[in-house]
């Protein structure tokens with residue numbers, strides 16, 4: 536059996552690796568000249584490779600850690616204690632201990648108690664299906680109360696969902712609360728974040744070597760143009776100058792891209808795929824000569840600041856691994872077609888740095904070594920209320936054509952942990968079908 540995989544991000548490469556473990560040869564086609572997709576690197580002007588978007592590995596990411604062990608990468612995995620805070624009414628409020636939590640100014644005693652209870656309650660929800668039809672706003676209002684909702688949850692949701700979250704189920708915030716709580720280990724409940732030295736690309740390169748050792752190939756800068764389908768059977772991938780035949784084809788891109796690759800798949804299936812929406816992202820990376828906040832994540836609750844958080848990854852990545860730089864990401868989630876996606880790099884720089892200067896009046900622009908604007912139209916699938924039936928299955932209605940995409944990951948959040956777990960399951964399905 537030979538398998539053609541479209542996409543060389545975490546999904547595509549880990550799928551290739553798990554198939555290689557079963558003795559299956561794969562060829563992976565990646566449009567970009569570098570592998571990694573959203574988790575791939577960016578080369579700064581001085582030649583330093585850094586994460587294009589901020590990425591952390593959590594101590595609770597069991598599947599990822601197992602993979603690192605399997606690939607002899609454990610020594611390259613580093614964890615550090617980190618801090619998170621809120622930027623509220625022009626001040627930073629640390630939120631790393633019960634005492635700090637109890638001091639958070641916008642909330643009264645009862646609100647703080649209810650906020651703590653919300654986090655705790657989420658850990659005990661066993662049947663998440665019961666949250667699928669509950670709107671996230673209603674759920675948070677019921678548990679946390681109006682004041683906490685208005686001061687904390689609403690600004691966070693508004694920022695994440697580019698304004699609209701009427702159709703968002705409570706499973707979203709539940710998954711997030713469970714994942715974030717899992718980073719806090721031990722009796723003191725300290726938060727920890729980690730990374731692989733070199734970034735996720737270190738893991739992806741190790742998997743690439745295994746794929747190639749098993750006879751597989753990875754083609755970079757090689758976009759698939761179309762999947763050839765005849766009589767409802769996929770038989771080949773059309774590239775720029777040739778069509779390559781495979782026994783099975785797996786697409787790992789986001790659904791709007793997948794859809795464009797299969798114009799001959801039948802209108803009913805194409806219309807079904809169109810029903811999933813995505814979030815996009817504009818995410819400048821500010822490269823500094825010294826730390827900015829000392830917080831891994833600073834959540835911003837002010838409506839007028841366009842970026843939703845300040846994420847300083849060099850709080851857990853030792854700057855020695857990233858050219859001595861300090862890396863600060865300033866993300867803004869947007870709808871894929873939002874006007875923010877169209878703004879030029881210069882416009883973004885002007886707006887972002889203007890707000891940063893207002894937040895930190897003593898910030899000296901001379902500290903900036905680089906300012907790089909990254910954008911992506913499709914970063915996260917949006918799951919609506921009671922919309923589990925819209926999740927496309929791995930086996931498509933087209934014979935020999937499979938789909939392994941982040942839209943199938945629900946209610947877990949999409950990250951290296953959940954994506955590699957999903958890729959392992961898809962490898963089982965593809966291999967089992969090959970054996971039939």
Ligand SMILES: Cc1cc2nc3c(=O)[nH]c(=O)nc-3n(C[C@H](O)[C@H](O)[C@H](O)COP(=O)(O)OP(=O)(O)OC[C@H]3O[C@@H](n4cnc5c(N)ncnc54)[C@H](O)[C@@H]3O)c2cc1C
Nearest residue numbers: 542544545546566572573574588590591758759949950951
């Ligand atoms: C801002 C941000 C922060 C994040 N933070 C974290 C974090 O802290 N921890 C964590 O674990 N995860 C994090 N993630 C999530 C993680 O990056 C993604 O879940 C993961 O990278 C998705 O991998 P993928 O392979 O499914 O998709 P992608 O990375 O999108 O890969 C799809 C690949 O397909 C390729 N492709 C598309 N069309 C074609 C075509 N026609 N032909 C060939 N190739 C094609 C693309 O170029 C791309 O490389 C974050 C993501 C973002 C955006």
